Amino acid sequence: MRASGILMPVFSLPGPFGIGTLGAEAFAFVDFLARARQTYWQILPIGPTGYGDSPYQSFSAFAGNPYFIDYRLLAEDGWLTSDEVPAPVPVGTVDYGALYNERPVILKRAADRLLAEPSKAYTDFCAAQDFWLEDYALFMALKAEQGQAGLADWPDALRTREPSALAAARVRLADAVDYYKAVQFFFYTQWNALKAYANGKGVRLVGDIPIYVSPDSSDLWTHPELFQTDGQMHLTQVAGCPPDAFAADGQLWGNPLYDWPRHEAEHFAWWKQRMKHATSIYDVVRIDHFRGFESYYSIPAGNKTAAGGHWEKGPDRDFINAMHENLGEGGIIAEDLGYLTPEVKAMLSASGYPGMKIMQFAFDSRESGNYLPHTYHRNSVVYTGTHDNVTAEGWRATASPEDVHYACRYLRCAPKDLTEAMIAACLSCVSDMAIIPMADWLHLGAEARINTPSTQGSNWQWRLTTPLTSLLADHIADLTVLYDRAPAAE
Template identity: 85%
Template sequence: MRASGILMPVFSLPGPFGIGTLGSEATAFVDFLAEAKQTYWQILPIGPTGYGDSPYQSFSAFAGNPYFIDFRLLAADGYLTAEELPAAQPVDTVDYGALYNQRPVLLKKAVDRLLAAPSPAYEAFCAAQSFWLEDYALFMAVKAEQGQAGLADWPDALRCREPEAIAAAKARLADQICYHKAVQFFFYTQWNALKAYANRKGVLLVGDIPIYVSPDSSDLWTHPELFQTDGQMHLTHVAGCPPDAFAADGQLWGNPLYDWPTHKASGFGWWKQRMKHATSIYDVVRIDHFRGFESYYSIPAGSTTAAGGHWEKGPDRDFIHAMQQALGGGNIIAEDLGYLTPEVKDMLTESGYPGMKIMQFAFDSRESGNYLPHTYPRNSVVYTGTHDNVTTEGWRSNASAEDVAYACRYLRCTPETLTEGMICACLASVSDTAIIPLADWLHLGSEARINTPSTQGANWRWRLTQPLPAALAGHIAALTTLYERVPEKR
């Protein structure tokens, strides 16, 4: 099925609360997608953001981001009063520090009202999600008690989950544990309502899960046996990727690496649980760094760069077969970018999952892979760029003159029309799915970049600060129709 969609993070939506939320602006964007004849809305991970405000460094692989909870929806459900709603803020880039200080004040008021008379829906949610919710709520409560210190800096008894210390913490922090459980109920109530609304409009949500969990997460804390640790919750090796033309020292992510033999011995039970959860809250799941299942880059813990790492064998087809057994064959996108060996390509082929193609890479002389559109297979998802790339207008402004000239020769366009040329090439390609970042449809420059890998301080902050042009939905719909990406069901 030929189809298309738009990449737009939830946090980038407009709205009055300092960050995009799951409220009216989200449903309005769904309406825009439907009018533009789009099939997919692709977002970034929706977990609670941790180190560097990155959605790829979350406190939990299962929890939702409290920042995305819409206060107006809480008021509509009776958990806040109209007088308690904060004054509207001008739409600007996300200030995570302000959110950290301001959000819990109002959420606590809503939680208190919920817990004063817990609803059957809340009780049912806690029961259904108990496999992760209890541990996550305790983790967050202990983390707050420890002054938000990272897991590695907790007292030994708590870090290593000594039974007496855990029992005492559960008793001591009971109120805080209930708070975090209630906040997750609010998040998932609003998330499920948004997903249902999108699906009724014919829009499918494409979620995104990082392959790795954060070193400061309830996942590592509650399942240390699944990761490469020294038995005292200290990491022995961490994740990253090797040096290349884009990063001379490589990328040092610092995430815990999996103990794959232990996962295999358990039948990949934790991963099956994670993927079943993901496929229950998304219509399609993009797995970040998919090549890491075939082999992964291992860096000794304590390294200052990724240059001293080495490759280790991953679970490969054993993992693929386990996921197919648990989930069936479809609704997965494999992020297969980076250094791809024949073994990685064979694994992807056997999985049947579509890989990703990045149009910008086709014309970037630093990229050694072949991303020219005439080489794409049908079973692929093509993007002009992703959240890790500069916008296409930004690429045009920053790429070498030779690279821009090459792109224009290939796409038969001028530098001034290069963004539209790349969009049309994506839509015209044989790839079954084309995903275009909203910033490219708006022809925005580098100021709209979402993330620059291996940097900190200015990422994950971009928001849509101006109303969408009135004619944009029609323009997108016309091109989507021209390149036959409107599914028959529409």
């Protein structure tokens, strides 16, 4: 079934509160997608962001980001008064420091109202999400009590979950725990309403989950036995990528690595729970770094770069089989970029999940893989670029003249038309699904880049300041129909 969609992070939406939210602008974007005859809205992970403000370093694999809660919707539901909703601010790049200081103050007022007389919807939510919610809320309350220190720096008794220390904390921090639970109720109330609206418009949400959890997360704290630790909650090995043409020292992510034999002994119960949750809040789930299930790059904890790591065998087909048993065989996109061995390719083939094709990589002389469009197969998802790439216009401006010339020869276009030619190549190719970043439809340059891997300070900040016009929606719809990717007319 040929279809297409647009990649647009929630935080990149316009809106009056310093970051994109689940409010009116999100609903308006769904309307834009529907007019543009798009089937999918792909986003980035929606968890609460931690180190470096990265959505791939979250305090929880299950929680939602409090920054995405829309104050106007809280006021509509009676949890805030109209004068408690902050005055609008101009749309600019995301200032996470400002959000960190402002958000808890306002959300606390809403939470206090809810908790003064908890609704049935709230108590039902807490019961349904009990498998992660209580632990997450206690983790966040303790983290706040510890001055936001990372898990590795907590006092031993709390870090290692000594029963008496936890019991005392639950009493001491009961109010804070309730606050964090209330905030999650607000998030998921708004998220579920947006998803229902999108689905009603024929738009399906493509979520994104990191393969690894954060070293500063309730997931590691709650289930240390599932990760490579020394028994005292200290990591022994961490995740990353080896050196390549794009990063001379590799990429040192620092995430905990799974103790795969333990997961296998438990029949992948934690992963089944995680994927069941993900498929309940998204229509399609993209799993980041999918190749890590076949084999993963292991770096000794404490290393300063990724250069000293080595490859270890992952669960491979056993994991795939467990997911098929739990979820069926569809609804997953496997992010299979990077160095792919024959074993990884065989695992991906056995999974039945579509992998990813990146149009920029087809013309990048540093990329050893073959991403030329004539090599694609139907069971794949093609992108001009991802959140980790510069925009197509940015690539045209910064790639080597030889690479740009090659792209223009292949796509039969002049350099000034390269972005539109890349988009057309994505839409016209044989891949069942084509996803185009919003910034590429707008022909924006490097200023609209979302993330530069292995850097900090200016990532995850881009927001949409260019109005999305009906003229643009109609142009997208025209190309979508031309290349047979539009949903059937009702």
